[in-house]
Amino acid sequence: MPDIRIVLVEPSHPGNIGGAARAMKTMGLSSLALVNPKRFPDPQADWRAAGALDIVEKAQVYDTISAAVKDSVLVAGTSARTRHIPWPMMTSAEFAEYIHSKFKPKDCVSVLFGREDNGLTNDELNLCNRHIRIPSSDLYGSLNLAMSVQIVAYDLFCQALQVRQEDSDSETWDKPLATFAEVNDFLEHLQSVLLRVGFSDPEEPRKAEIRLRRLFGRIDMDHTEVQILRGILTHIEKGFRSESDLNDNAQKSDFG
């Protein structure tokens, strides 16, 4: 992963600085730059940062965007605006994919986030190599500043994970999966119990069977689950056996 710097341009609310820091840290980012923050440092920034206080404390403060991004090989600006002059525009996810394929770990890539109310000005957007758009609702697309940082950081993190894990193994489960034979034996056991307890759909008996087979067939049961279900069936059988034994005894006494 390239060296990502998050740059907040003139944030008004210190809470958003803390929120952005926390969002960054949860996604493995640590480099935060502030351009003319209205209030900083501020207890509200510290409070909202929660466990990411270290990121707030080592945030660099600058007077200008140019100073904040000086050593960057790429500068991207987040923008909701459709601009008069179109700029190379990517979604947040496309941007993550792009910089991972394009840049090396030591390359510094800066991502600018504008003011809470007005975003980045056209002049500021003109400083950027790329514009990033976060997909959002046409009816209300106004994301909170720290939320925007969270999403961009999330996409970067997921992209990094994907690159790392491309040949990884999937979900782990605590028990080995049941074999076809185990599931089949269970289904036959079930069928014999259903006969015994007198279950049948009088109108469409065969259909219920097929539906049960489909139900238990699509569930990918593990070995233990099949054993539990068979244990239940055995208990039901025992109960019905003792009932029929009683019936047998009753009959015997009638004719004894």
Add this chain to the structure above:
Amino acid sequence: MPDIRIVLVEPSHPGNIGGAARAMKTMGLSSLALVNPKRFPDPQADWRAAGALDIVEKAQVYDTISAAVKDSVLVAGTSARTRHIPWPMMTSAEFAEYIHSKFKPKDCVSVLFGREDNGLTNDELNLCNRHIRIPSSDLYGSLNLAMSVQIVAYDLFCQALQVRQEDSDSETWDKPLATFAEVNDFLEHLQSVLLRVGFSDPEEPRKAEIRLRRLFGRIDMDHTEVQILRGILTHIEKGFRSESDLNDNAQKSDFG
């Protein structure tokens, strides 16, 4: 897109309710449910909601999770925890893909978010059909509550965009899906039958119950399948009832 309900379980900070509402609206979601919020309504919730005040105002408040998700065909719980018994676990993006391929626009899908400090309890997670994990840093993975809502909503929105673009047809199923209440009633019926037939794992009785809940929870049963299973349970009950009747009669004749 299915009908997504965001369910916040016992949120402490009203600011997070407002932040979640705004996050939802930017991603086209509108249905918010609150289970025992500590402070609600509250001016801080309204303030943080910004342009999503309508979502805060029409949020539904419930006493229990079961009531909040009653009519849902799928309940998913967000979880950071590695649990003793693993549950079907998906990342936020996988979940978005899954529900778009699986469910229809009118199907209600609920996503639970736990308390700011402790998340969801194990018992609450056991109510869920699926668990959702938001990929995050190993060093500090503690996302703010509203941020978690933002990411899940973002993944759902991006997936909806993609599906719309692919203009694909999804898997068709012949019967309507079972609701949470239907499945829950079935599980309670099953439990009472298991008691009746004398089934229990003597060494770890509670574990078998949880495993059965997980088994039937991840299968996404339809209405007819639940009816078939309940029909079977009713037949088993009848059988055991007649047996105990016989026992009663036997006793009566002893003392008659």
